[in-house]
Amino acid sequence: MSKLTDLNLAQARDGLASKAFSATELTQAHIERVEASDKLNAYVLKTPEKAMDMAKASDAKLADGTAGPLEGLPIGVKDLFCTQGIRTTASSKILGEFIPPYESTVTQNLWNDGAVLLGKLNNDEFAMGSSNETSCFGPVNNPYQGANGENLVPGGSSGGSSAAVAARLGVAATATDTGGSIRQPAAFTGTVGLKPTYGRCSRWGVVAFASSLDQAGPITQTVRDAAIMLGSMASFDSRDTTSVERDVPNYEAALTGDIKGLRVGIPKEYRVDTMPSEIEALWQQGIDWLRDAGAEIVDVSLPHTKYALPAYYIIAPAEASSNLARYDGVRYGARQAGVDIDDMYANTRAAGFGDEVKRRVMVGTYALSAGYYDAYYVKALQVRRLIAQDFNQAYEKCDVLLTPTTPSAAFAVGKEVEDPLEMYLNDVFTVTVNLAGLPGLSVPAGLDGNGLPLGLQLIGRAFGEEQLLRVGEVLETAAGFTTRPKEWWSA
Amino acid sequence: MVSNQNLIGGATGDWEIVLGLEIHAQVASNSKLFSGAATEFGAEPNSQVSLVDAAMPGMLPVINAYCVEQAVRTGLGLKAQVNKYSVFDRKNYFYPDLPQGYQISQFQQPIIGEGAIEIDLPDGAVKTIGVERLHLEQDAGKSLHDQHPSQSFVDLNRSGVALMEIVSHPDMRSAAEAQAYVKKVRAILRYLGTCDGNMEQGSLRADVNVSVRRPGDELGTRCEIKNVNSIRFIGQAIEHEARRQVDLIEDGGVVQQQTRLFDPKNGETRAMRSKEEAHDYRYFPDPDLLPLEFDQAFVDAIAKDLPELPDDKKARFISDYNLSPYDASVLVSEAENAAFFEAAAEGQDAKAVANMVIGSVFAGLNKAGLAIAESPVTPQQVGQLVGLIRDDTVSNSIAKEVFEMMFEAGPDQGKDASVIVEEKGLKQVTDMGAIEASVDEVIAANPDKVAQAQERPKMAGWFVGQVMQATGGKANPQAVNKLVLAKLGLDG
Numbered sequence: 009m010s011k012l013t014d015l016n017l018a019q020a021r022d023g024l025a026s027k028a029f030s031a032t033e034l035t036q037a038h039i040e041r042v043e044a045s046d047k048l049n050a051y052v053l054k055t056p057e058k059a060m061d062m063a064k065a066s067d068a069k070l071a072d073g074t075a076g077p078l079e080g081l082p083i084g085v086k087d088l089f090c091t092q093g094i095r096t097t098a099s100s101k102i103l104g105e106f107i108p109p110y111e112s113t114v115t116q117n118l119w120n121d122g123a124v125l126l127g128k129l130n131n132d133e134f135a136m137g138s139s140n141e142t143s144c145f146g147p148v149n150n151p152y153q154g155a156n157g158e159n160l161v162p163g164g165s166s167g168g169s170s171a172a173v174a175a176r177l178g179v180a181a182t183a184t185d186t187g188g189s190i191r192q193p194a195a196f197t198g199t200v201g202l203k204p205t206y207g208r209c210s211r212w213g214v215v216a217f218a219s220s221l222d223q224a225g226p227i228t229q230t231v232r233d234a235a236i237m238l239g240s241m242a243s244f245d246s247r248d249t250t251s252v253e254r255d256v257p258n259y260e261a262a263l264t265g266d267i268k269g270l271r272v273g274i275p276k277e278y279r280v281d282t283m284p285s286e287i288e289a290l291w292q293q294g295i296d297w298l299r300d301a302g303a304e305i306v307d308v309s310l311p312h313t314k315y316a317l318p319a320y321y322i323i324a325p326a327e328a329s330s331n332l333a334r335y336d337g338v339r340y341g342a343r344q345a346g347v348d349i350d351d352m353y354a355n356t357r358a359a360g361f362g363d364e365v366k367r368r369v370m371v372g373t374y375a376l377s378a379g380y381y382d383a384y385y386v387k388a389l390q391v392r393r394l395i396a397q398d399f400n401q402a403y404e405k406c407d408v409l410l411t412p413t414t415p416s417a418a419f420a421v422g423k424e425v426e427d428p429l430e431m432y433l434n435d436v437f438t439v440t441v442n443l444a445g446l447p448g449l450s451v452p453a454g455l456d457g458n459g460l461p462l463g464l465q466l467i468g469r470a471f472g473e474e475q476l477l478r479v480g481e482v483l484e485t486a487a488g489f490t491t492r493p494k495e496w497w498s499a
Numbered sequence: 500m501v502s503n504q505n506l507i508g509g510a511t512g513d514w515e516i517v518l519g520l521e522i523h524a525q526v527a528s529n530s531k532l533f534s535g536a537a538t539e540f541g542a543e544p545n546s547q548v549s550l551v552d553a554a555m556p557g558m559l560p561v562i563n564a565y566c567v568e569q570a571v572r573t574g575l576g577l578k579a580q581v582n583k584y585s586v587f588d589r590k591n592y593f594y595p596d597l598p599q600g601y602q603i604s605q606f607q608q609p610i611i612g613e614g615a616i617e618i619d620l621p622d623g624a625v626k627t628i629g630v631e632r633l634h635l636e637q638d639a640g641k642s643l644h645d646q647h648p649s650q651s652f653v654d655l656n657r658s659g660v661a662l663m664e665i666v667s668h669p670d671m672r673s674a675a676e677a678q679a680y681v682k683k684v685r686a687i688l689r690y691l692g693t694c695d696g697n698m699e700q701g702s703l704r705a706d707v708n709v710s711v712r713r714p715g716d717e718l719g720t721r722c723e724i725k726n727v728n729s730i731r732f733i734g735q736a737i738e739h740e741a742r743r744q745v746d747l748i749e750d751g752g753v754v755q756q757q758t759r760l761f762d763p764k765n766g767e768t769r770a771m772r773s774k775e776e777a778h779d780y781r782y783f784p785d786p787d788l789l790p791l792e793f794d795q796a797f798v799d800a801i802a803k804d805l806p807e808l809p810d811d812k813k814a815r816f817i818s819d820y821n822l823s824p825y826d827a828s829v830l831v832s833e834a835e836n837a838a839f840f841e842a843a844a845e846g847q848d849a850k851a852v853a854n855m856v857i858g859s860v861f862a863g864l865n866k867a868g869l870a871i872a873e874s875p876v877t878p879q880q881v882g883q884l885v886g887l888i889r890d891d892t893v894s895n896s897i898a899k900e901v902f903e904m905m906f907e908a909g910p911d912q913g914k915d916a917s918v919i920v921e922e923k924g925l926k927q928v929t930d931m932g933a934i935e936a937s938v939d940e941v942i943a944a945n946p947d948k949v950a951q952a953q954e955r956p957k958m959a960g961w962f963v964g965q966v967m968q969a970t971g972g973k974a975n976p977q978a979v980n981k982l983v984l985a986k987l988g989l990d991g
Contacts, residue, residue, distance in 0.1 A: 090557045103556065110550060112557060213557040219786035248559050249789055327786050330589050333600020334554040338653070349651075353593055376591070376781035385783060 012037040017081060017179040017233035024070055024080045031070060031080025035063035035124050038082040042126055042177045047497035050162075050171040052087055052145045053095055054127040062124040069122065078240050079122030084178040086169050087128040088135055089115045089224070090213040094125075098215040099143035100133045102335045102360025104342035112213025113245045114182060114224045121240040126178050130168030133362045134332065135189055135217040138434035140167025141425045142364040150197060150418050151175040151493035155458045160418040163193030163434075169227045170197040174493060180228045180237050184214060186221045187320050188414075188438025191450035194227050195413035195463025198452040198491055200484070201227045202234040202477075203438075205470045206445035207252035209238075210245030216331040218324035219250075221442040231451060231481040235259035238473060254471060262474035263481045268302035270479065273406030277313040278437060280415060287412050287462060290454045294410055294464045297486035298479070308402040308409070312394040313440060319391035320439040321432060322375045322384050328365075329372030335360065367428060396444040403469055408479050411437050413450040413463035437465060447473050449480045452489040461491065505673040506714065509745045514711045516741045517718060518677045519669035522684055523662050523726075524694040525638065525702040526569045532637050532661035533560030533603060540700050544643075544654035552659040554598035559787050562587075566661040567791065569693040570610050570635050572801050573663055576691045576808055577630050577684075579614025581798050587635075587788045591781040595653050596640035604664075606782040609634035610791065616687065617810055618679040619828045628680050629668035638662050657701075663694065669708065669718065674737040678730050681705055682832065686809050690834045704728045709740040711748070719744070720754040724761050724768050736761040740768045812837055820849035829857055835871045836861075842878035843885070851885045859902045867906075875909040876902065884916040893920055897972055926973060931982075934966070934974050938982045941965045949987065956989045 012034050015023060023029055039056045059082060066080035090096045090108035097103045111119070119125070132142040139161035140148040148167040150160040151174045162171040166183035170193030173181050183190045185203035194201025202225045209224040216222060226237035239260065244253040274295060279288070299305050337343035337356030344359045346352030361369070375384040402409065415436055424431045441448040447470070450463040464483060468476035506513040531538060534551035551558045574581045588606040589599075611633035617625050640658035644651045665684060671677045685703055688694040696703050704726050710719035722744070724736045739761075744754050756774040761767075784790075807815070809831045816827035816837075830853060831837045839860070844852040860881060864874055884901060887893045893901065893916075901916050904923075908914060920926055941962055942949055952958035962983045967974055984990040 090555075096556070098556070106556070108555070108557075110555070211557070212559050215556045216787075247561060249561055250787065326783060330591050330601055330781070330783070333591060333593065334556070334598060336593060336595075336600060338595050339553055339598060340555070349595060350593075373781065376783050378779045378781075381781075381783070 013041045013176045015179065016229040017236055018230065020081055020179050021078070021236070025075075027070075031063040031066035031124065032060065034080060035059050035082045035126075038126055038178055044498045045175060045177050047149065048151060048171050048175055048177075049146055049148050050130055050168045050175065050177055051084065051127040052097065052099065052130045052143075052168065055094060055125055058094070059124050059126050062119075066122050066124060076120065076122035077236065078118060080124060081122070081179050082124040082126045083118065084126050084129045084169060084172045084181040085115055086131050086166055086181065086183050088131055088184050088215045089182055090215065091115055091125070091128065094128065096128065096215070097144070098134045099131050099145055100335075100360065100362070100365065101144045102341050102357070106341050108213070110213060113210035113243065113247065114214065114241045117240050117243055118182070123240070129166075129172055129181055132165035132167065132189075133365050134215065134328070135165035135184055135186055135222075136328070136364050136368055137164040138188070138192055138431050139419070139421075139424060140164040140193070141421065142362050144362060147421050149421065149497070151497065152197065152418060152460055153494070153496060154420060154460075157496075159421045160460070161196065161421050163196035163414075163418065165189040166193045166201075166227060170194055170199055170201070173197070173199045173227045173229060175495075175497065180226055180233055182224060182241065183227045184217075184222055184224050185438075185442065185448075186217050186223075186324060187442050188435040190225050190227060191413050191438050191448055191463070191465055192434055194450040195452070195465075196418035196461065198461030198489060198493075199227050199229060200231050200234045200452065200480070201225070201450040201463075202238060202473075203441065203448045204238060204242060204473060205252075205447045206442075207250055208242045208447070208471065208473070210243060210248040210251045212245050212247040218327040219331060220327060221320075221324055223442070231449070231477055231484045232260060232263055234449070234480075235263060235477045252471070257474055259474060259477055262478050264478060265482060265485070266302075267298065267479055267482050270303045270408070270475075271306050271406040272298050272303045272479070273306050273308035273402050273409045275308050275310045275313070275402065275409055275411060277310050278411045280436065283412070283415050284456070286456050287415065290462050290464065291410070291412050294453055294483060294487075297483060298410065301482045301486065303479075306406045308405055310395070310398040310402060310440065312391060312398050315391045316395055316440040316443055317432065317436055319388040319395070320435065320443060321371070322388035323392065323443070325368040325372030326375045326385050326388075327372070329369045329376065332361075332365070332369055364428070392443045395440055399440075399444045399446060399467075407469070408472070408476060409467040411465045411467065413437060413465040417456040417458070417460035417462055441467055446470055447476050449476050451480050451483050451487065453483065453487040454489070455491060459491075461489070505676075507711075507741060507745060509749050511749050513714060514741075514745050515714045516672055516674075516737065517669050517710045517712060517721075518671035518673075518737060519708040519721075520667045520671070520677060520680060521706040521708070522665040522667075522681065523704050523706070524573075524665060524684075524688055524696070526566045526635075526661035526663055527692055527694055528563060528566050528569060528661055530563055530565075531659040532563050532566050532635060534659050536659065538660050540702075542656055544652070544656060546656065548655040548658065552598065552655055554600070560603060560785070562788065562791065563661065566635060567610070567793070568801060569661075570633065570663055571793075571798055572691050572805065573665075573688065573693045574611035574614065574633055575798070575802050575805055576687045576693070577611070577614035577616055577633065577665070579630055579633065580612035582608065582610055582612055583793055583795065583798070584608065585610040585634075585791045587785045587791065588782045589785045592778045594639065594642075595651065596642045596655070596658065598640070598655060598658060602637050602639065603785055603788070604636035605634035608790075616680070616683055618676065618683045620679060621675060623824060626676065628670045628676075631666045631668050633663050633665045636662050636664055669710075674734040677707065677737055678734050681730055681733060683809070686832055686834075690806055690808055692806075698728050698730070701728060705733060707733060707736055707740075709737055709744070710754070711741055711744045720756050722754065722757045722759050722768070724759050725771065727761050732761055732763055735763075735766045736768055739766055743768065806834070820844060820853070822850060822853050826853045826857060833871065839871055839874070839878050843881040845882060847882045847885045848889050851888065852882060855881055855885055855898075855902070859899065863902075863906045875907075876905045880905055880915055887916055887920060891975060892917075892926055894972065894976060931978065934970070934978055935982055937966050937969050937974070938962070938979065938986055941969065942986055952987050952989070959983050959987060959989055962987070
């Protein structure tokens, strides 16, 4: 038998069900592996004792036949999800040692289904970033290294989640995606990332970045694992009025492998000039794989794509500038003294927020200001409607869309951190999906010339996760991605 | 045309005051606008604060359907347009008692649009004041600056409580009109049960926009007086502010657009912040909340259960009970007063009942500092007492005495007017024989006065008084008067 930490989520689940090993054994193995992973900096808080308590409880349930769908499966949780009694920081100094007295709906769903918490995962501060370098806990290193052994970013903002899954520091991880924060890190680390339809998972208890775009989802080793995780994470929640009242289907059952007759749309606007040829080639490879599996390939147009990134970088910062106003040092988190209340606010926020967060708060504040609101925010909302309309029109001709996930493979730590605009371009293929509220799935599909993972993205109809996952599994099978990073970090 | 009496005089001529009001009315609801926390007044600081009210990370607002219903009910009561689609916006600013760093309000698309209400002016005229809009919004918490020598404390009990902001058009022209407007709005809210209207507890407060101009001119620059919390203060604040503006302009100055505060201690307003210092609130639609939508059936169901409102009640009192418009408007100013009157008037002479309710009941309650619900005299007792006057059992003056006895005794003693009249022997003497005997007695005993009365017929009143005294006030005064005149030979 292979090591317990080599198992993916479905395999571990099946092993527990067949009593091949216990939840405590599985959890213990992961705890040890997490302990030896500090060079990756994926976990910002480890909860081994809590994990063992949960695993023991899971073993009891596995023994008495009351096991949940995720019983005894150890996972990591992005530090954006509030966890009751466990420090939650959004990787920002401003939250200090904040310990929520409540549990986010998504994580509560996971615990209700038996999952085991290994700890909290690093991310870009308040999920703002595409490289996990804006975290107050420092950057996360991609388990994959560059050709010369240089450290690479794991993508962001869910870089801790993607690195942890790629390095097998948990059978799966929760993540969030506002403009690509699940799919881009998944693509950079050879993992599967699923951003569900807006409203599929509750946002209650998830630290907000941009409320109209934020959506929780899983990062996993396989498409099947993503299906299983989503089945537990998704729910209607009356405490989040943007969550949608809709039954949660059995996503795993949707993985039939049959996509005959399915129409796959290829949006021509995603062929950007700067795209490396190997990504272009991988995209073509993906098209061929799906055609070979019986799908029909159709060319479609999403004409307003070029406006998506600018619109996103107005809407998201605008919402963020308001969402982050609550971090004022008055009621919780870190506070810096001042001579009066305004001074205290200024000192607290100057010391508590990092540069990227400050940049976005300022951009957002500007975009909402009197005299600029119509020119920026209102215009961006118009673009957003046009982009949603683009997708609606495309879906008259096809069922899913296939695109690259990112315009490049993982880059070196420090390479883009000084150039925000370069960094923002990472989201060029992913932000449209958030603006339209659609589900998107990144599947590891190949390697670039330096042996770094590349992902392909599938975009589905609203609440079309079953179909999306079905195509994703077919793509995954065809790609046969089995590469694992060299374990340099545990040496 | 503006009636001249509303103008205020200045050194250089007359000025007209232009007033618009924003009334903040706390929605009568047991829980807050976007959270389940309680709203009861006077609770321990920070004991009614949910995670949402404290703006903890990741907390989300959920609209309270009952507050929406209350806003629609109020909109219908203000005869205003109900918008079946409205949007909640965020109004962004930093303040310690505003935990989210923004107030959730409605900016461009409020739940209620244009409406109108009629106010009764002191001269008996009726004036229509336009309502521009009503929107729902969250209240802020309360900063406490007197609890610690160097720090301020914050009480978040009020944070998130639902308010209705009712914005009038600048249709008022005097402090009295503004006061009548606030009273009328408050009466409507109380009738509807959508706000308790309690100004002392802050459930109802007003921002008053004041400007002055020469009659017929364009609108002048306005100043907004924030958070005035009594009808009397509203009057004082307007009088002071209008005078300040007139004096300023007449001295060659210019009114600056400002937010001002009214200080009840000296009856003056002072500047709080100027237009330049005004916040840029950066309103935008709250992405945590979907637009608020409901169908006509929702509105119809609320409309169906709407109570009779002050204007309709007043019209009915005038037509059904034959009351004067003044009496009717006094009686309908509070729903409880109107109900008291109607209960008392049942089967009785309504005009006489109205007189006693307004004259004796209200005066008595006012003097004793009691609310109508605490009245020691029941409506039925009032009705019965009026009945005793009507059937000549007692005179008006005896009735007043009886009323006072009932009022003193309180409801526990529970003695009805007829019982008191019987027990105290206050029944009016209508036996003409007895009255005549008494008149004869007084005339016989006072020959000098009789002689004087022959000279000066007005002296007859003295005889009437003597007879009334002799009968303990129980004689029918009209009968006595008639007899005295006849006996003195003055009725010719």
